[in-house]
Amino acid sequence: MSIVAQAPWWARGVIYQIYPRSFQDSNGDGVGDLAGIAARLDYVAGLGVDAIWLSPIFPSPMADFGYDVADYCGIEPMFGDFAAFDTLLADAHARGLKVLLDFVPNHTSDQHAWFRESRSARDNPKRDWYIWRDPAPDGGPPNNWISDFGGSSWEWDEASGQYYLHAFLKSQPDLNWRNPDLRAAMMDVLRFWLDRGVDGFRIDVLWHIVKAADLPDNPVNPDWTPNRTERDRLIQHHSTDQPEAHEIAAEFRALADQYGERVLIGEIFLPNDRHARWFGTVERPEVHMPFNFQLIENAWNAAVLRDVIADYEASLPAHGWPNWVFGSHDAPRIAARVGEPQARVAAMLLLTLRGTPTLYQGDEIGIGEVVIPADRVRDPQELRQPGLGIGRDRSRTPIPWDASPFAGFSTVEPWLPLNADWPTRNVAAQDRDPSSLLTLYRALLSLRRGQPALSIGDMVLVAGDDDVLAYERRHDDVRLLIVLNLGSQSRALILPADAIVMEVLASTLPARTLADVLAPDEGLVLRLASVR
Template sequence: MTERNDHPWWERGTVYQIYPRSFQDSDGDGVGDLAGIERRLDHVAALGVDAIWLSPIFPSPMADFGYDVADYCDVDPLFGDLASFDRVLAAAHERGLKLLLDFVPNHTSDRHPWFVDSRTGRDSTKRDWYIWRDPAPDGGPPNNWISDFGGSAWEYDPVSGQYYLHAFLASQPDLNWRNPAVKAAMFDAMRFWLDRGVDGFRIDVLWHIVKAEGFPDNPPNPYWRPGITERDRLIQRHSTDQPEAHAIAAEMRALADSYGADGQARVLIGEIFLPNDAHARWYGTLDRPQVHLPFNFQLIENAWDAATLRTMIAAYEASLPPYGWPNWVIGSHDAARIAARVGEPQARVAAMLLLTLRGTPTLYQGDELGIGKVDIPADRVRDPQELRQPGIGIGRDRSRTPMPWDGAPFAGFSTVEPWLPLNPDWHTRNVAAQERDPASMLALYRHLLALRRTHPALSVGGMHLLDAADGVLAYERRHGDEVLRVALNLTQDAKPLPFAGTVVLSTLGGATSDTLRANEGMIFRPTS
C-alpha cells in the first residue's frame, strides 16, 4: 500500500455521534437540547475526538424523533433556535471540533409545507415533489414494497384516490428526487447550513433516495423467516440503490467540495447498508467522487469472534477502491450498544479494535462509559419501529437512553424524569465517577484516542493482518518507520501472544510477557 502524507482531517480524525434528545437537558423538560450540548462540549473535547455529528435538530412533529423533517432550514424549539445552534457551532470550533449535521433527504414529515401542498390534489404544483401512484387494478397498493417499519410502503389518500410512497412511517412520505425542483430545494437546504459554517453532513438512508422507474415488485427473500423484521421479507432491489442515486451523490460531493477552498474539507458520510461490492460503488470514481465515507456497519452486523472479524476485515479492505478510505462503527442510535451485545470485558476489546483499525472511527455517545443493556418497560417505549413490530428485538430506545453525567438526581442529565429511562447502574456508571477511576472505560477511550493522535501508524498507517492463536485477532499498523501491532483476545481464556514487543497499552492495565489474558487487547511496539 502506497503511503500518503496529505490525509484530510476526516481521514486522520474520529467522529463522535451525539443524540441531542439524550445528551444534556438544560431547560428542565426531560429532553436534551442545544444549550445542553454546548454545556458538555468540554467532555467531548477531552475525549480526544475531532468532530461531532448531531442527529436531527430540525423542526419536526417527532413521529420518528427528528427523522421526519418539517423544515430543513431551522431548529426545532425543543432543541433551541438558530442562535443556539450558532453558539454550539462556535463553541465546537473554539475547541477544535468539527460539527456535522444529520441530513434527511429521502423523506419529509407529512406536516412539511411541501407535502401539505402536495396532498391538496392532483393539480397541486407540489404534487410531483412526492411519489403518488394510482392503485393497482384490484384497488390495492401499486406494488408489493414493504416499509422498513413494517406494513405496506404505500398509503392511500381517499381524497385524490391515489397512494403515496413512504419507506418508513406513513407520516414520512418519500420525496421524488427525479423532479429537478426537489433536488434544487434540497441542495439549497444543504447550502443554508454550509453557509452557516457546518463541516459536513451525515446523510440518512442515502441509498434509498431514488426508486426504479415503473416501480416493479421487489423479489421475495428466500432466507426470510418469521421473527425477522417484515421489511426483510423482500429484497429491496427496486426500491433502493438505483444508478440515479449515485449521480445525485456525486452532485452532493461537488457541492461539499466547493466549500473546501479554505483548506478545510467538508465531509459527506453516507448511511448505506449494502454488500461490499455495492457499498464500495458509493465512493464514486476519481474523476466523479461521491460520498467521502459510506458508513461501514459490519462490526455491528457480524458475529463477535476472531475468525469472523478477520474474514470480514480482509473482505472489506479488498473491496475498497484504491482511493477509498475505510471507516468503522460499533454503536449508533439504531443499534444495541456494544457492551450490551458483547459484555463489558469485550466492550473494552471492541474499543481498542475500533480505534486501531485502518480508517475513520465513529463513536456513539455513552459507549465511552460502557453503558450496557437497558430494559425499557412497555409503558416507556417510544420508538415507532418497536411499537409497530414488538417482540423481535429491533427497538432503538435501548441505545437512546440519556447520558449519565454524575451522581446527582437523574444523573445530572435533567432536573426531572428523562424522556427515556437511565441505565440502571447510572449511580456508579457516569462520567464523573469514571473520571476518578484510572482503570475506567472512559480512561481507556481517552488513552486510545491520545495514541491515535500521537502515532500516525494508528491514524493513517497501512494495515496488515497477522497470524495468531484461535480466538485472537492480530494486525500490524505501519507508517514510515513507525510500526505498531495489535493483539485482541476475543475469548474468555488466556492465549499466547502472537509476537514479542514492548506493551504500549493493555485494555486491562499492566502486562504479561507471553500471554494475552482473557478479554484482553494489547498494542505493542515490536522488538526490533
C-alpha cells in the first residue's frame, strides 16, 4: 500500500466549509438548507475536495445563527429534518465526500431544555450544568470578565438571585464542564452523531470550555486601545485555555478513535506554543488538528508569511499534522483583503503548503467586499459593537450560482444581500471561463490530488527575491518548487543551486512559458530535477 493510501483521509485531503444558510435555498424562503446542499454536491465533488464541514444545523433561536444550540440531537426545521440530513449524508458519501458537523460545547441557547431546568430553581439537578454565582459584595457581577460580544460576561437572573456566565451573548449561557453529568451528556451527543455516520467534528471555541475554578478577575490588557473590541480590554487568562480542558479534548479523541478514521478539528486562537498543546501527546492524543488561523491574522507580506510558516512548523510536535485556513464564516473574504490578483496567489499558497487546507465557500470564485446596508445587518457582534469593522455578515452572503434572478440561490430575496457583481461573478460564468479563479482552484486541487509531494510531502522554505515566498515540497525523488510573487512588480525567479526546472505544473496566470522572471501577482508550481 502506498504512503498516500496509508495516510488518513484528513491528512491528505481538503476540507470545504459550507455555511448552510447561504449555500442553496431549495424551498423559496430565502435561506439555504440541507436539501439545497444535497442538490449542489456534484459541484462540490467536482471541485476536487474531500470533505464538507457544515456550520451548525441544530435547532436554534438563531440569536447567533446556530451557535446558540437549543437541541444538540435535532435538526433546525429551517434547514430540514432528519430525512433531509440522512439523504445529504448518503449522497455525500456516495460521491466520496466526508461530512463534518460543527459541535458547540462551550454554551447552549437559553432556550435549551437543560438551561430551562437549570434556571428553574437553585436545587434543580441541572443547576450545576451551567455556571451560576452569587453577586459580588457590591451586588454586581462576580468578576470582571467581558463577553466576546461586549459587556459583562455575567447576566443577572432575578428569579433565582444569581448571575450566570456567558462568554458570548446573554442568550448563550456557558456550560459547566466540571460537572460529570453534563460531561457525560455531551459525550452522548458526539456518540449520537457518530452512530449516525458523520465523519468528524469541527469543535467551536474549544479553548473556552473550562474556566478557572475560583473564577478570579482577568488581568487588564496594558496594550488595549479604543479601536479594539471591548473584550480585549482584558487578557483572558482565567476564562480560557485552562489545563483541565485538555483532559476533555483527550476524552473527545478517545471516543472518536473508537469509530475509525474520524477527525476532530479544534477551534483554537492561541500563540504557537499553547496552540500546539492541543495535539496532546502520543500516549494521550487530543484533537487531530487545532485550527491554524495565522494566514488570516497576519499581513499579506512575503517576509512575514515566511516567518509565520517557519515558526508554526517549528512549533508542531512530531506527531502533529499542520493545517491552514484562509477564510471562514467569521473572517473577511480573501479577495477583499488582498485584492483579486493576489487572491489567485493565495489559492496556490493554501493548496500547496504542507498540511490540510480548509477552503471556505465562495472564495473559489473570488467574492470580495460585500457592503451590508445598515438595515440589513444581521450579525449580533456587529450590532453590539458597531464601527469596529468586525461584522461577519460580509463573509456569509449567499453563493451566486448563475445570472438568473437572485443568482440561482433562491426564488426570493435572500436573507443577506448578494455580492454586487453577482451577475458576472457567479459559478456558471466562471465554470465557462478557462482563465477564471474557479478554473484555477479546480486545477490546483487536481494537481494536489495527483502529486503526493503536495498532499503528504515534506516542505522546505527556500530563498526568493523581494516579495517572493518560495518553498519546496518533496516526496520520494519528486521535487516541486512553489514560488509566489506577493507584489505588483516583476521579480527574479531564483532556483535552488542544485536544481533545474523540468516543467511548469501550474501558474496563477492563464498562460505561462518558462522564463527567469516572475510576473506581478504570479504564482508557479515547478517540477525540478536535481543536478550535481
